[in-house]
Amino acid sequence: MIRNAIQLAGILLLMGPIHPGHCQALQPGFDKLEYVELLKAYSRWGDSAFYRGIPESKKYRPAYRSPVTGLENRWELYTTDDQVAVISIRGTTADPVSWLGNFYAAMVPAKGTLRLSDQATFEYQLAENPKAAVHTGWLVALASMSADIRNKMDSCYRAGVRDYLVFGHSQGGGIAYLLTSHLRHLKAIGQLPGDIRLKTYCSAGPKPGNLYYAYEYEKGTEGGWAFNVVNPVDWVPEVPVSIQTEKDFNPINPFVNARQAISQQKFPTRIALKHLYNQLTKHTNRAQRRYEKYLGRMTSQYVKKQLPDFRAPDYYPSNHYVRTGNFIILAPDSAYYQVYPNDEKRIFIHHMLQPYFYLAQQLK
Numbered sequence: 001m002i003r004n005a006i007q008l009a010g011i012l013l014l015m016g017p018i019h020p021g022h023c024q025a026l027q028p029g030f031d032k033l034e035y036v037e038l039l040k041a042y043s044r045w046g047d048s049a050f051y052r053g054i055p056e057s058k059k060y061r062p063a064y065r066s067p068v069t070g071l072e073n074r075w076e077l078y079t080t081d082d083q084v085a086v087i088s089i090r091g092t093t094a095d096p097v098s099w100l101g102n103f104y105a106a107m108v109p110a111k112g113t114l115r116l117s118d119q120a121t122f123e124y125q126l127a128e129n130p131k132a133a134v135h136t137g138w139l140v141a142l143a144s145m146s147a148d149i150r151n152k153m154d155s156c157y158r159a160g161v162r163d164y165l166v167f168g169h170s171q172g173g174g175i176a177y178l179l180t181s182h183l184r185h186l187k188a189i190g191q192l193p194g195d196i197r198l199k200t201y202c203s204a205g206p207k208p209g210n211l212y213y214a215y216e217y218e219k220g221t222e223g224g225w226a227f228n229v230v231n232p233v234d235w236v237p238e239v240p241v242s243i244q245t246e247k248d249f250n251p252i253n254p255f256v257n258a259r260q261a262i263s264q265q266k267f268p269t270r271i272a273l274k275h276l277y278n279q280l281t282k283h284t285n286r287a288q289r290r291y292e293k294y295l296g297r298m299t300s301q302y303v304k305k306q307l308p309d310f311r312a313p314d315y316y317p318s319n320h321y322v323r324t325g326n327f328i329i330l331a332p333d334s335a336y337y338q339v340y341p342n343d344e345k346r347i348f349i350h351h352m353l354q355p356y357f358y359l360a361q362q363l364k
Contacts (some may be wrong), residue, residue, distance in 0.1 A: 107318050170204050181220070
């Protein structure tokens, strides 16, 4: 209780005086300076090697850093003079537990319940469509941080803050997708105030879920309220591996009655078509089942070593990950490759903050 009161007092002081009739500072649309300042603030997650060459943000001031939760997950709160709060999600660290969150890549339905422990159950709805599904490991991360984020948002709201930026780089970007969906749902059902405004910048964000999740995320954030900023030579936005089977299509499609149609053909056409159909579908279906086995059921056993009371959810039978949201594509040129040349031994050379900071500054 005392610690929470001190934190709340600190937030109130950092926010400055509350002005009646506060005009919301956030505006729709991609803002280069907004993104660059967010990168500057985020860079202080690490040591001087992590933020080498990136100056400290003069706009976003650190107000709170969360404890480590879940699978080595953490977030920060930044504040500004114009009463905008930033929820910044840390990305993957060098800790193997942090990487475990990425490898736990089986899908789960975008609506349900996740039990982290006997005392921590996370009820969530990230999309309405029952065919929508998301990445399990990043959902575990969201579940572990959600209550703390809500508490600090409540404190900020009482201090007069109505505008919130959600930001994350790399794994943090993947989690930021899901957090954005979660907060927008809470707002829609009245568990967050209706006058809260959210804007999201995922940076180098990977693919968070399937096509049905992507549809609803994009609909909910249309009009310039969410972006994924991507360096096109960075491999991280290309993961997780996507496998599309005939089951991933909408119910009305040319494959739904394929077997019945084939069975009505004359011999030997029927035999040839059946063989061809099996060859085209069995390998992707088998690959999907293997991904669910290894990146779902087997990986969950390692998760339980970190979260002993964790209860593995029922997985959604798909691995059809797709790129999601409104993309801002950075443009490497010959000068960029002089600074950041392709090097097979440095697999993160195009993914770190420095190349993103470099390219973002070239945007017009």
